[in-house]
Amino acid sequence: MTNQREKRNEASLPHSVFSADWLRKAERQAAQETGISLFTLMQRAAKAAFLMAQRQFPDARHWLIFCGHGNNGGDGYEVARLAKQAGIRVTLLAVDSHKPLPDEAESARLGWEKAGGESGAADTQWPQDIDLIIDGLLGTGLTSAPRAPYDGLIENINATPVPVLSLDIPSGLDAQTGQAAGQAVHATHTLSFIALKPGLLTGQARDYVGKLHCDPLGLQSWLGGHLPHLQRLDATQLAQWLHPRRPCSHKGDHGRLLVVGGDTGFAGAIRMASEAALRSGAGLVRVLTHIENAGPLLTARPELMVQELTAKSLEEGLKWADVLVIGPGLGQRDWGRQAVEQAEKSDKPALWDADALNLLAINPGKRQNRVLTPHPGEAARLLGCSVEDIESDRLLSARKLTERYGGVVVLKGAGTLIASERGGLAVADVGNAGMASGGMGDVLSGIIGGLLAQKLDVYDAACAGTVVHGAAADEIAHRQGTRGMLATDLLAVIPPLVNPDLKKQISE
Known part of the structure; x- marks a missing residue:
């Protein structure tokens, strides 16, 4: 059965x-x-x-x-x-x-x-x-x-x-x-x-x-x-968030995204997040990472702009960017801590994930134009409770997170919840067990960051990005099953999902 x-x-x-x-x-x-x-x-x-x-x-x-x-x-x-x-x-x-x-x-x-x-x-x-x-x-x-x-x-x-x-x-x-x-x-x-x-x-x-x-x-x-x-959110609703582009638009119209992370040994996380942002339609993506990651990243994805993460490059990057994604592969060394402290001072729309969340739990702060994307373990650290407490009532947990940290929270898991401090609450009825593998969260961060860069409201970007992410995994599962699914498998199927007008254009 x-x-x-x-x-x-x-x-x-x-x-x-x-x-x-x-x-x-x-x-x-x-x-x-x-x-x-x-x-x-x-x-x-x-x-x-x-x-x-x-x-x-x-x-x-x-x-x-x-x-x-x-x-x-x-x-x-x-x-x-x-x-x-x-x-x-x-x-x-x-x-x-x-x-x-x-x-x-x-x-x-x-x-x-x-x-x-x-x-x-x-x-x-x-x-x-x-x-x-x-x-x-x-x-x-x-x-x-x-x-x-x-x-x-x-x-x-x-x-x-x-x-x-x-x-x-x-x-x-x-x-x-x-x-x-x-x-x-x-x-x-x-x-x-x-x-x-x-x-x-x-x-x-x-x-x-x-x-x-x-x-x-x-x-x-x-x-x-x-x-x-x-x-309840599913892929049939993507067209309400993702409209056809103006024919004469240029890359500057689709956002400048700064992605920060990738300490030694974690180049994969920052690469997946930044490429997912590109695949989601961000106009320009700049990556600040550990210097040893620069060459491999540029070789793998030359469309990215890659620099060493320093206090100066982060200051310049924050001035340049429309939106910030921080956390994938960041680590919790002084290198990552200093980046989070500096990013905290920026008023640009942002997405915080992974170790940026763990560092936020140590030094809590509240703001409205930020998306947090915790898995249950990170959520437990953010609320100072156990994972069992989080999972016993995920709806309540999501609400508590927005009350404490503001903005929008994407509480990941089977039946991911998206909650806004302003009252929005949704459950993403997409995704499958194949997503229980490393790197999936990095891809999600990149997708939502890419949509934020394209000027979606923080709640809409979180909803649409979560649906795109899960629907991409469902497409992969349909083709090959759930076991053995990789986070990078999703990258190729993101573009059709962020272009929901494509089927209509083909039929016409």
Whole structure:
């Protein structure tokens, strides 16, 4: 059974994402304002799930459906009823509780029984010939590790080699943070109801969600009247940031970027960042680095302007540049520390990465026109906490980083988050496991820096750059798979992504 998110999500996924807590409370309001009952909403959810199961697994003839003791279980009862009516063999196992079922779930249970369905106990022996599991155990209200008997059921589901469709969210996954505190279902497909929740897109989500789908259950117009809590970003949106160039433009119109870094032994980092900036469209890129790197860099990429990093060359470079990128391969010796201290005095838009972030953690400062691109370890140092603290709630961590350091933060990871002190918040639904290799962050820094040089706003540059970066990796994964992907593999596929008008021009 595969659960890799390297498979593309549906192109129809919405770009608006809503807080899990807000959605739970808003569900009743939505039903009232649109003139339907909560039970009708449950029936819509079940029908959407039933039709998806039929569409994705047309040959599945024996469904094992798990129903928890909540409205997620109610969805399961309704799916079971529809499947039975369609002539599909259904085995339904229900978790018992001393508490009564919610009204809507109880109505669904009674409807299942009226249709001739039977419910087995959670500890019932499973049939051997099942070919599809429907997960309706735990919904979006879970905030801690599943307890017995749920944990054991989830463990057995994961050990069973048949596909799994999770209703609304894989049981055991936190719908807000994307964390799994204990056992969580490894779904093949997940169908989110009404809207996407953050926990389906960041944190540990990609290990559990499988292919993600969303059905608004007829509430899309109502939902459109509410501001989303964050945006889901993908490559279809690149055209909103990256417009065609003016035909008579020249290199000076597309920005002068200064890239600082590359201590002894780290020429690769500064080379990848600076070339990524060129590939992203920066007009001129000047590199200040250790003198031993100058020859190799010029030989590998003669379009770069390369000088030794000294106090004087940095002063001159900062006057010349429109935008600064500092950190790739910088190190934390006095050489790098002095460069950061000098760069801190500049008021030019900037991107700080790698060791520039580690040095910033030692001497914190706040500014508005800067992008920080930490991975979880760097973020932990910036906030003085553990990596586990960062990963336990990535959304909150991103917000804390902007509160402390200002500007825009790109919190890297599976489901990279982009947060602005001014309120913007987005999750990049691009990228794959092939990016777990050295140098990927350097390429990201160069892309965002290149877009900043082309006069994109700091938040837009961070959003667009992160999407270009992840989409480039997805293109490489599509061609050759994820294992063995190199950061430099991305460089050749960046240009088509930063020219989203290209397909339109070709078609015309």
